[in-house]
Amino acid sequence: MDFFVAQFLTGLASACSLFLVASGLSIIFGVTRIVNFAHGAFYMLGAYVAYSLTERFSGALGFWAALVCAAALVAVLGVAMEILLLRRIYRAPELFQLLATFGVTLMVEDLVVLVFGPEDLLGPRAPGLKGAVDILGQAIPAYDLFLVALGPLVLGAIWLAFHNTRWGILVRAATQDRDMVAALGVNQKWLFTSVFALGVFLAALGGALQLPREAVNHAMDLKIIVEVFVVVVIGGLGSVTGAFLAAVLVCELNAFGVLVLPQVSLVLVFAVMALVLVLRPYGLLGRPDGAARPAIGTFITPWRPFTARERMLVAALIALVALLPLGAGVYVLSVAAEIAIFVLFAASLHFLMGAGGLPSFGHAAYFGLGAYGAAFALKLAGLSMAGAILLGPLLGLAGAVLFGWFCVRLSGVYSAMLTLAFAQIAWAVAFQWVGVTGGDNGLLGIWPQGFAATPAGFYWLALALAIMGVAALRTLIFSPFGYALRAARDNAARAEALGIDRHRIQWAAFALAGLFAAVAGALFAFLKGSVFPDTLGIPLSVDALAMVLLGGVETISGGVVGAIAYKLLSIWLMSETVHSKLVLGAVIVTLVVAFPHGIGGAFTRLRDRLGGAAA
């Protein structure tokens, strides 16, 4: 019993920082509709800057001043990002800002290593709170008790500010209908900036407060951002109180889950999130409104199939890449095969997002399941490579059918977060079920056979499957199924009134997207000769998302263009510089500002302009 109380208090103490970071993200999303991927990076920066300041400031006052100053300094950085970067792209399609903040995250990850070094940094203990307090015979660190009290205090302070100041009322109004707030004479720009300042301040403070509890390191950001997404979604986007409840729930699940069922501790939080979302599609305290008004008429270029001339051009390009093995070496061919695989992977996600209007933050789940499926088919069922590539993807299809049924019942960011949760569950299963998957050691010896055993042969195989897959997806987009899918995307209510079973159509699209991703995954297993849990991991999902957004989610070829550009760039940078993340992030940020509709979107616009001039 006493032990449980101690465990409960530890959970509450952990909830404090998580709540601070999550409430910041939630407030920012509520007003600006931006999923700020860089929020974890600001949390990490808060910890690093606080570490540096505590080394300079002395005394008890110095320690606390260092925490607050660090948060304020990082908030200034957040405001700079909002003013210099995000303000330029508020009119871009939804989720495009996520790509921009992802670029910033990459840059920050490399920059902290450059500035603060790669080692873990141990901060000082909090002056005055160094000891432990005896509660029911258990020693609880005094600092933990301080955090337990701080969480509700911050919640109360935010609540008061939101209900008793003009600024707070404007923030709540803008969370519901920001265009109407502008139509009443409020300059949204400064409202957005101030909200960013507060949100980033809270994130950085959350990071700084961790200083006495854990070592500061350069992987803190990814670790927390996933948890924060989970908390924000469970609580309901835009709800600060919801974020608090969810932070407590998640931290207690972590604290007790480890005791009761250590094997499933990695899955538990995500399973609870999936359960909450299935029961309450907008989180515990979220509101259905959520969907921002689509910016009508900002980008209307109807999709159309290739013209005869464009088809010839594409055929010529394909012929050209197919001739690659004549002049390229082994390394180039393996890179080219990898790019072909990722073209198929990104095209499948683009189909889901662009045509289906269903963003996914966890598309790697189906890629990875396809890879494992192929490995099982080869290793356990003793099939040939052809059989493995043919049957392996069925595992990805099964996963997509199962997870998709839930995901299409939610909308927008909630649906995307649920895909993330399912991907994490799939990853955790692969990671922990050592008997079948080999866990962290992976499955090895998955080598191509027959004609594909040569680099040129495998390249041709990957290229052929990628081309067939992309062609099939394109054909689907212009089939009656594709029309129904796009109708449901553009106006769900009207599509349903026309007799389209929206959930079924979207479920089918989800399954198809999963299947094509799984084919890519199966190929990937043979390219690498092995399968690891990484193939289901969040970084891979984020890569795919970046490819689609970079290429342009609104253009049909966005996935293909984005995959080639992103993959070429990242592989090349990796070989050229040790700071590949910094450069890649900077390039992404530049591209985002230069092409707010993606690279493919820029092509379309150029073509329209040229076509318009000729007509």
Place this chain on the structure above:
Amino acid sequence: MLEVARLDAFYGRAQILHEVGLRVGPGEALALLGRNGAGKSTTLRAIMAQGPRRTGEIRLLGADVSRLQTHELVQAGIGYVPEDRRIFTDLTVMENLEVGRRPARPGHAPWTAERLFALFPNLAEMRQRRGGQMSGGEQQMLTLARTLMGNPLLLLLDEPSEGLAPRIVEQIALAVMALKTEGLSILLCEQNLHFARLICDRACVMARGRLVFEGSFATLEADPARRDALLSV
């Protein structure tokens, strides 16, 4: 007060307004009539720089305001009441009014919550009620009151009578007439000819994104066949 000339608006490449021209004099109330989809609401949205891309000339008190953003137009003196009301449902009546509050204009008595409650007595009894728990008529009054808190010189009113019971429409008409008496200029979009005639001095009629009639109500109604062709009332 307001002069609009050669106003064109576009959704993508599709043109939806064609050379719309309007003039609202100081203290005048102009009705913008027309059937569903004629372009009335779009005209107001285009003036407010909300939604469609637009070109053309917009002058407020003689100054060119065509490059201003929505919030700057409001600060310059245009109050906008959108057709779907767009009350902040999570906010109380008082908080909704607070969002609309702007500094007073020199030479004009500023609107306060108390003055507005005198104009809309219903609202006075529900200061702490959330916008989402109000009836359609109460919401319509609140959205009008909220815009007035910005102390506008010109009011753009988009179909305030739509979907409301006759008794409520009458209350709103009386309130708007009182505003006009105080010297507020008004541009009113309406399908309800009767409501518009009560308030407005002149009428414009739109069809297919163009202005097809401009003149007095007497001229408009002198030829019932033509009136019905334009408005199908």
